[in-house]
Amino acid sequence: MKALLFTAILAITMILTGCDSGSEEIRVYQLSKPDGSAPTQAPQAPVAPFADSARAPATSVNPSSSMNALPGMEAAAAQIETPEWSVPEAWDELPPTSIRKGNFKTGSAGRTAEITVTAFPGDVGGLEANVNRWRQQIGLDPLPLASLQQNLREIEVDGQTAQYVDLMDPNNAGGIGIRGAIIPRGSHTWFVKMVGDQALLVQQEQDLLFFLSSVNF
Amino acid sequence: MAKRVLLFFTSLKLTVVLLGFSMALVFFGTLDQVNFGIHETQKRYFESILVFWNPLPPHSDSPFANIGLPLPGGYLLGPLLLINLVVAQSYRFRWSWKKSGILMIHVGIVLLIISEFVTDFFAVERQMWIDEGGTKNWSESYLENEIAIIDQTDPTLETVYAINSDKLRSGDWIEDERLPFRILVEKYYPNARIRRTGPEENIPPQASQGVAAGSGFIADWAQETFVDNEINADTAIVRLYDGEEDLGTWMISNLFDGDRFPAQQLKVGDRTYEIKLRFKRTYYPFSVTLVDFTHKRYPGTEIPKDFSSRVVVTNPAEGVERESLIYMNHPLRFEGHTFYQASFANQDTSSMLQVVRNPGWTLPYISVTMVGVGLLVQFGIGLSRSKTVRSPKRKGVAA
Numbered sequence A: 001m002k003a004l005l006f007t008a009i010l011a012i013t014m015i016l017t018g019c020d021s022g023s024e025e026i027r028v029y030q031l032s033k034p035d036g037s038a039p040t041q042a043p044q045a046p047v048a049p050f051a052d053s054a055r056a057p058a059t060s061v062n063p064s065s066s067m068n069a070l071p072g073m074e075a076a077a078a079q080i081e082t083p084e085w086s087v088p089e090a091w092d093e094l095p096p097t098s099i100r101k102g103n104f105k106t107g108s109a110g111r112t113a114e115i116t117v118t119a120f121p122g123d124v125g126g127l128e129a130n131v132n133r134w135r136q137q138i139g140l141d142p143l144p145l146a147s148l149q150q151n152l153r154e155i156e157v158d159g160q161t162a163q164y165v166d167l168m169d170p171n172n173a174g175g176i177g178i179r180g181a182i183i184p185r186g187s188h189t190w191f192v193k194m195v196g197d198q199a200l201l202v203q204q205e206q207d208l209l210f211f212l213s214s215v216n217f
Numbered sequence B: 001m002a003k004r005v006l007l008f009f010t011s012l013k014l015t016v017v018l019l020g021f022s023m024a025l026v027f028f029g030t031l032d033q034v035n036f037g038i039h040e041t042q043k044r045y046f047e048s049i050l051v052f053w054n055p056l057p058p059h060s061d062s063p064f065a066n067i068g069l070p071l072p073g074g075y076l077l078g079p080l081l082l083i084n085l086v087v088a089q090s091y092r093f094r095w096s097w098k099k100s101g102i103l104m105i106h107v108g109i110v111l112l113i114i115s116e117f118v119t120d121f122f123a124v125e126r127q128m129w130i131d132e133g134g135t136k137n138w139s140e141s142y143l144e145n146e147i148a149i150i151d152q153t154d155p156t157l158e159t160v161y162a163i164n165s166d167k168l169r170s171g172d173w174i175e176d177e178r179l180p181f182r183i184l185v186e187k188y189y190p191n192a193r194i195r196r197t198g199p200e201e202n203i204p205p206q207a208s209q210g211v212a213a214g215s216g217f218i219a220d221w222a223q224e225t226f227v228d229n230e231i232n233a234d235t236a237i238v239r240l241y242d243g244e245e246d247l248g249t250w251m252i253s254n255l256f257d258g259d260r261f262p263a264q265q266l267k268v269g270d271r272t273y274e275i276k277l278r279f280k281r282t283y284y285p286f287s288v289t290l291v292d293f294t295h296k297r298y299p300g301t302e303i304p305k306d307f308s309s310r311v312v313v314t315n316p317a318e319g320v321e322r323e324s325l326i327y328m329n330h331p332l333r334f335e336g337h338t339f340y341q342a343s344f345a346n347q348d349t350s351s352m353l354q355v356v357r358n359p360g361w362t363l364p365y366i367s368v369t370m371v372g373v374g375l376l377v378q379f380g381i382g383l384s385r386s387k388t389v390r391s392p393k394r395k396g397v398a399a
Helices: A002-018 A063-067 A071-078 A127-137 A145-151 A198-203 A205-214 B002-009 B012-046 B074-092 B097-122 B210-215 B363-390
Strands: A026-032 A100-108 A111-121 A152-157 A160-167 A176-185 A188-197 B050-053 B069-072 B124-131 B135-151 B157-164 B182-189 B192-196 B217-221 B235-242 B245-253 B265-268 B271-297 B304-315 B320-327 B332-334 B337-345 B350-357
Touching (some): A145 A152, A188 A205, B012 B069, B012 B074, B074 B097, B182 B217, B210 B245, B235 B271, B304 B332, B304 B337, B320 B332
Parallel strands (some): B245 B271
Antiparallel strands (some): A111 A188, A160 A176, A176 A188, B050 B069, B124 B350, B135 B271, B265 B271, B304 B320, B332 B337, B337 B350
């Protein structure tokens, strides 16, 4: 009897140690998309209500992007020389990071905005892809380039033509918007992005344009 | 024969040998943690049958790099200790109230060993980053990655096809009737350095579509890192097929996050898909809103005193809305998950919660309590017996 007992225990523990604790290799599931109002459940199960601060009107840059070390891109960005510029008085300068060449914040009456200057090799997918990336960060749907023209206007930055991008969510006046510039320069593309409360963006437009006009590569 | 096997497994000498090996395993595992970090060391030493310890650093070119001191791993020692303890107790133990403390101690230790296996097999740890004022209903792994194909066609619904990436090898086919297309993994890098080709370099592009094609990126193999604060840039070059139609090659990497890089989209028939490689996600039926993150410092210094997250957890299906303050040593337990305050960023406006699901979380508490009570009981019995023996006034007791 006892021998049987210990053999059973031996067998069970050996089986347990042989078990693969890995989860299922392919998983299929559905999520409802935000539609501007409260997220709803779709009829199929299992469905999770979509509540993701990176897709809903954003309050800030996805924090994981500022915490992760990005070995390849860090090296690429580090090789690009930082230009000179004049910082508007209302902006507080923060220490640059491995990716952010310029890092500022501003605020008034409880509203805040963040201004970043980044640069990457190549065109990072092109104008349409980059504007749509910014649109998606504030919960707007992507659009073809022809429809994006209303959000774009040409400006000059250090003698080079750049695109000034104006993205405000008309359905969310108290929410987050983006204004900035995409500046192709040689074999790189520079991104100056101000993201924050839309009312503050309106107030800060002159400071943003002043900053852009002061950039000297 | 059976008798000899039984005597072997009930032997106290076996217990001493196994405990000796356990101490050696902990010692050498602690030494190797410098090279491999906590997670890799846990896998190599405690979630294995056999491990070889080598004093040389990992990826060393030395001819001695492949020779090591063999040690039984945790999955060999643990079951043997469990068998030894259970079999010895059932074979030798003669029940009496005077030995009840010993029984409790042994049951507590058995429970502790079992709890370790339960944690290994069933516990899941994830990270959840939330901005102040933001809400999240998903968390992600910091070690495991997945290929995610997202059907974006429907304006109200996304269908996600997620494939674990940890078992991928270059040349693998991923084919499953549930997937919208077939995937050939042309190249897979557990860690990669992604860069743009220089003007003098004559390297053919690795991808014909997507971000890498548009920006001239190539991925070079890089040594896997085990350092705790570094991530491995999980990267793959995949060729997609809709039936026999070649949809081109795409570079997907967990470095291509949505903030810096546009989504990689492709149209297959009348459907639009996005393909990406990202940290493995877990979605929940509830959501967590970060109301406020507080970071207190000792006055006049930058030395952190404490940090805490005030959150509201909502489960609309259950009609639950619960506010809670999460801070160090004060996690939130909700629907089988435990939320710990782990980190913060963005000038104290973003908080990271570590989300742990461990169905066996109570077992260590129960086992330690049983061992503690068992010790008290056994010492108490021994104490009362020795008092009885010493007292000359008691009748019928030998001096």
